[in-house]
Amino acid sequence: MIVPKRLEQALARIRGDGTVGPSAEPGGGMAKLQDRVAVVTGGARGIGRSIALGMAREGAVVVAVDIDTSGTDDLTAEADEAASTIVLRQADVADGDAMKAIIDEAVGTFGRLDVLVNNAAAMEPWVMRTDVNVETTPVETWDRAYAVNIRGPFLAAKYAVPHMLKTTGAGNVINISTPAGFNGDVAGVAYSTSKAALHGLTRSIATSHGRLGVRSNCIAPGLILTEAALQNMSPEQRQARRRHRLVRRPGWPGDVAALAVFLASDDSGYITGQTIIMDGGISSVHQPWYAESAVTHPDMVEANFGEDLGEA
Numbered sequence: 277m278i279v280p281k282r283l284e285q286a287l288a289r290i291r292g293d294g295t296v297g298p299s300a301e302p303g304g305g306m307a308k309l310q311d312r313v314a315v316v317t318g319g320a321r322g323i324g325r326s327i328a329l330g331m332a333r334e335g336a337v338v339v340a341v342d343i344d345t346s347g348t349d350d351l352t353a354e355a356d357e358a359a360s361t362i363v364l365r366q367a368d369v370a371d372g373d374a375m376k377a378i379i380d381e382a383v384g385t386f387g388r389l390d391v392l393v394n395n396a397a398a399m400e401p402w403v404m405r406t407d408v409n410v411e412t413t414p415v416e417t418w419d420r421a422y423a424v425n426i427r428g429p430f431l432a433a434k435y436a437v438p439h440m441l442k443t444t445g446a447g448n449v450i451n452i453s454t455p456a457g458f459n460g461d462v463a464g465v466a467y468s469t470s471k472a473a474l475h476g477l478t479r480s481i482a483t484s485h486g487r488l489g490v491r492s493n494c495i496a497p498g499l500i501l502t503e504a505a506l507q508n509m510s511p512e513q514r515q516a517r518r519r520h521r522l523v524r525r526p527g528w529p530g531d532v533a534a535l536a537v538f539l540a541s542d543d544s545g546y547i548t549g550q551t552i553i554m555d556g557g558i559s560s561v562h563q564p565w566y567a568e569s570a571v572t573h574p575d576m577v578e579a580n581f582g583e584d585l586g587e588a
């Protein structure tokens with residue numbers, strides 16, 4: 277792995293005495309992931325990119341792995357100086373050998389591994405288009421979704437966790453899922469069930485390796501305004517989400533990044549085995565007719581829906 281010049285300083289610090297101090301007290305102003313090393317899959321765009329930037333801005337060295345690294349020269353260039361510790365690597369997370377090579381190389385280069393973020397998901401148009409229900413979804417679609425969405429995270433964790441334990445005696449796995457992993461949906465049977473398995477993998481790692489020092493958590497975001505998400509949703513689907521959301525604004529990649537940084541830091545040191553839903557309240561306990569209650573509670577409807585909340 278070629279180490280860009282700007283990484284050399286961080287590398288020297290990491291290798292200095294082999295230790296990294298505890299992260300900051302909340303509000304203490306110190307970078308929360310100073311000189312920790314993170315691997316983020318699907319890190320070239322969308323939520324993964326935001327997580328990579330967020331972690332780098334908190335002092336981490338980030339290896340961003342993506343199947344498609346085209347048009348991403350700006351990932352490191354865009355970053356301000358504090359976030360200039362991102363290395364981009366090309367691989368399909370379903371390719372276990374390639375992922376093992378990248379993880380091994382990252383540890384060989386940076387001397388440690390602290391965080392793994394399993395963010396990549398099978399978003400190819402042919403998968404999204406054909407992943408409907410148990411009757412209609414082709415086996416190839418199912419297999420691709422499972423290869424990327426659950427086999428990939430399993431393999432990455434399988435290769436990353438031993439390095440974490442060996443180099444730091446601790447570790448942190450963060451998986452990115454979806455509320456559909458709890459609820460199912462009218463379409464996306466392979467997507468939602470593979471993400472449900474990711475919830476299980478999260479708990480399994482937390483249980484099997486918690487006492488060894490590894491924490492494992494999962495973030496289940498609702499609609500987050502990424503290009504991919506918007507391309508895959510009709511205006512009607514977006515409107516339905518807007519009508520059932522309890523907060524005034526849509527979700528942004530930075531929302532997920534902020535939670536991922538928190539989960540990767542010592543600030544969340546007492547949290548493990550959890551899947552945290554972040555969906556603007558859509559899945560919280562509110563009446564299913566919340567958005568339809570013009571007849572019974574017109575004042576509430578006016579207060580909540582009278583104002584145009586804008587896109588998505």
Ligand SMILES: NC(=O)c1ccc[n+]([C@@H]2O[C@H](COP(=O)([O-])OP(=O)(O)OC[C@H]3O[C@@H](n4cnc5c(N)ncnc54)[C@H](O)[C@@H]3O)[C@@H](O)[C@H]2O)c1
Binds near residue numbers: 321454
């Ligand atoms: N955006 C949303 O509304 C939303 C909602 C719920 C869950 N999620 C989850 O968030 C994650 C990211 O979604 P996004 O909206 O940022 O998507 P995105 O398409 O914008 O980004 C995904 C990135 O992953 C890469 N990728 C895809 N397949 C890969 C593979 N096999 N190996 C390596 N990299 C691969 C893509 O090239 C892309 O850069 C996914 O796990 C998705 O299921 C997103």
